[in-house]
Amino acid sequence: MKQLKKQLVKAFGKNSISESFKELTLVINSEDVIDVCKQLRDDFNFSILIDLCGIDYLTYGESDWNGNASSSGFSRARQAQQSSVHKEQRFGVIYHLLSVEDNQRLRVKALLSLDNLMIQSVTNIWNSADWFEREAFDLFGILFENHTDLRRILTDYGFVGHPLRKDFPMIGEVEMRYDEELGRVVYEPVSIEPNINVPRVIRK
Amino acid sequence: MSEMRNYTLNFGPQHPAAHGVLRLILELDGEVVERADPHIGLLHRGTEKLAESKPYSQSIGYMDRLDYVSMMCNEHAYVMAIEKMLGLKVPERAEYIRVMFDEITRIMNHLMWLGTHALDVGAMSVFLYAFRERETLIDCYEAVSGSRMHATYFRPGGVYRDLPEKMPQYLDSKLRSAKKLEEINENRQGSLLDFIEDFANKFPKNIKQYSDLLTDNRIWKQRLVNIGIVSADRAKQLGFTGPMLRGSGVEWDIRKNEPYSVYEKMEFDIPIGVTGDCYDRYLVRMEELRQSTRIISQCVKWLKANPGPVMSDDHKVAPPKRGNMKDDMESMIHHFKLFTEGYCLPEGEVYSAIEHPKGEFGIYLVSDGANKPYRIKIRAPGFSHLASMDEMSKGHMLSDVVTIIGTQDIVFGEVDR
Numbered sequence: 001m002k003q004l005k006k007q008l009v010k011a012f013g014k015n016s017i018s019e020s021f022k023e024l025t026l027v028i029n030s031e032d033v034i035d036v037c038k039q040l041r042d043d044f045n046f047s048i049l050i051d052l053c054g055i056d057y058l059t060y061g062e063s064d065w066n067g068n069a070s071s072s073g074f075s076r077a078r079q080a081q082q083s084s085v086h087k088e089q090r091f092g093v094i095y096h097l098l099s100v101e102d103n104q105r106l107r108v109k110a111l112l113s114l115d116n117l118m119i120q121s122v123t124n125i126w127n128s129a130d131w132f133e134r135e136a137f138d139l140f141g142i143l144f145e146n147h148t149d150l151r152r153i154l155t156d157y158g159f160v161g162h163p164l165r166k167d168f169p170m171i172g173e174v175e176m177r178y179d180e181e182l183g184r185v186v187y188e189p190v191s192i193e194p195n196i197n198v199p200r201v202i203r204k
Numbered sequence: 205m206s207e208m209r210n211y212t213l214n215f216g217p218q219h220p221a222a223h224g225v226l227r228l229i230l231e232l233d234g235e236v237v238e239r240a241d242p243h244i245g246l247l248h249r250g251t252e253k254l255a256e257s258k259p260y261s262q263s264i265g266y267m268d269r270l271d272y273v274s275m276m277c278n279e280h281a282y283v284m285a286i287e288k289m290l291g292l293k294v295p296e297r298a299e300y301i302r303v304m305f306d307e308i309t310r311i312m313n314h315l316m317w318l319g320t321h322a323l324d325v326g327a328m329s330v331f332l333y334a335f336r337e338r339e340t341l342i343d344c345y346e347a348v349s350g351s352r353m354h355a356t357y358f359r360p361g362g363v364y365r366d367l368p369e370k371m372p373q374y375l376d377s378k379l380r381s382a383k384k385l386e387e388i389n390e391n392r393q394g395s396l397l398d399f400i401e402d403f404a405n406k407f408p409k410n411i412k413q414y415s416d417l418l419t420d421n422r423i424w425k426q427r428l429v430n431i432g433i434v435s436a437d438r439a440k441q442l443g444f445t446g447p448m449l450r451g452s453g454v455e456w457d458i459r460k461n462e463p464y465s466v467y468e469k470m471e472f473d474i475p476i477g478v479t480g481d482c483y484d485r486y487l488v489r490m491e492e493l494r495q496s497t498r499i500i501s502q503c504v505k506w507l508k509a510n511p512g513p514v515m516s517d518d519h520k521v522a523p524p525k526r527g528n529m530k531d532d533m534e535s536m537i538h539h540f541k542l543f544t545e546g547y548c549l550p551e552g553e554v555y556s557a558i559e560h561p562k563g564e565f566g567i568y569l570v571s572d573g574a575n576k577p578y579r580i581k582i583r584a585p586g587f588s589h590l591a592s593m594d595e596m597s598k599g600h601m602l603s604d605v606v607t608i609i610g611t612q613d614i615v616f617g618e619v620d621r
Contacts, residue, residue: 020552021288023553023555047440048443048445050445050566051566051583053568055579056579060572061551061573094581096555096566100449103461105555126441127441128442128591131587131590131591132587139252153245154245154248154620154621164252164253170253170254170256196257198258198259198262198544198546198575200574200575201545203548203575
């Protein structure tokens with residue numbers, strides 16, 4: 001791993017590589033994703049894309065205890081979390097690469113902002129990215145340019161919203177029932193209240 | 205001449221050969237598959253979102269319900285991610301127990317796969333035999349955790365409790381004679397370890413039984429040989445892992461290449477295939493059954509000789525003993541904090557992967573320093589395998605689609621999450 005780190009530092013510069021928990025992370029500019037990934041596959045033997053996922057940093061580092069505790073509970077925990085801090089680069093796309101040949105792993109991270117939620121698709125570099133990118137699109141709304149078939153994958157047909165975003169409530173936004181009079185399934189706003197049993201705390 | 209048109213077939217989601225809730229849209233030219241478009245998500249329960257709202261220890265149960273035929277392996281990846289972040293040391297005995305149950309789980313998973321795969325292809329009896337042995341292993345799960353499927357047995361810091369000294373026995377019943385009762389209780393006289401040892405001794409004979417039924421069976425070979433061929437390069441491109449990758453001839457097994465737990469102390473071999481067709485993957489998995497039995501025997505031997513603690517004594521993470529809580533203030537505080545708030549992980553991110561029976565099962569855990577995960581991504585092997593359905597079934601007959609679903613060893617709990 002030390003050797004790989006050296007090579008990566010040489011190729012991408014010192015600031016983009018970090019090591020924690022015995023794992024290497026390479027932070028890249030979202031515009032360079034194609035070039036970097038090609039280089040990683042061809043020069044560094046990362047032949048398998050193990051995983052690709054999105055992440056939403058909206059409420060990163062915030063805890064429920066900062067809100068006002070009242071006699072009726074923690075209001076912040078009961079409302080959909082709306083962060084006051086504007087995060088410039090709110091979203092991220094994370095690639096986990098594996099080199100079967102050299103027995104190495106690498107995490108590649110590209111950050112994106114809400115105004116420009118678009119990144120080049122890597123399906124032509126690793127074909128396995130196809131469904132992973134569809135999933136990231138479905139759950140976070142990240143758009144992958146040049147992806148041939150960017151449809152929703154996990155959520156229901158006709159679903160609205162991107163459920164893994166931090167501003168999407170855990171209870172969802174609509175509920176479904178069969179209406180006898182109309183003779184079909186109808187969607188209505190959720191009737192349950194959000195509830196958090198264990199507040200989120202951060203202890204250093 | 206009349207105009208020929210492609211025929212679109214909706215396969216599932218309630219088809220018995222769809223292994224759960226797979227909906228496949230197949231575009232057929234006659235009986236030849238032109239395009240396969242799997243529609244997934246019918247079992248999507250939002251595990252990742254749910255885990256974000258709960259303290260770490262409350263999500264172990266969700267892991268069981270991901271791949272619901274190899275429960276403890278899922279748990280292993282999850283608790284390993286937490287332990288990695290905390291830098292928690294797990295007692296050696298707990299590691300051996302984990303490895304033993306990982307391998308028991310692997311056998312359970314492969315028996316399930318073998319039974320249903322054979323059933324899909326048309327061999328009924330293998331299913332019955334495979335489930336007979338699977339029952340024995342489910343009994344091991346029950347003896348150790350109290351639950352037959354969703355064990356929640358692996359905890360950060362070790363395992364929930366030590367192996368029981370006494371294996372539960374069948375009770376007297378009107379439905380069976382005294383002689384029969386004695387017969388079925390014969391291998392349950394000693395401890396759980398004796399029971400598992402007895403299983404490990406008998407099991408190679410059972411594997412031979414399955415392979416006698418299938419390996420040289422003409423129909424089985426006609427249905428599997430040269431179906432769904434994936435070359436080594438394509439397998440890597442498509443993100444295959446586990447038996448699917450090894451079936452294509454790539455030597456890669458996390459247990460060997462990045463040994464976790466106590467796998468480096470175990471002696472076992474990694475089978476690989478040559479052509480990368482369904483038959484090779486069948487042979488690989490059959491050999492894995494034998495190798496898992498070998499590992500189990502080694503674990504049983506070690507566990508019998510080495511008693512000791514099975515849970516870390518760091519009470520910030522592991523609950524204190526119930527007895528101590530009665531008169532020890534500190535234990536009581538630990539207990540209270542642990543179950544009302546949980547524990548906080550340091551800020552950072554880890555990826556922990558294990559060799560799951562189906563392939564690489566990984567947990568990508570991002571923590572912002574809170575008592576709940578900031579983000580969890582579950583990397584399920586079945587997801588990338590199913591993504592290759594289109595490529596694998598293209599040009600094959602409709603009936604081969606069923607074989608390919610079988611060989612991919614799909615379980616929807618993990619694909620949909």
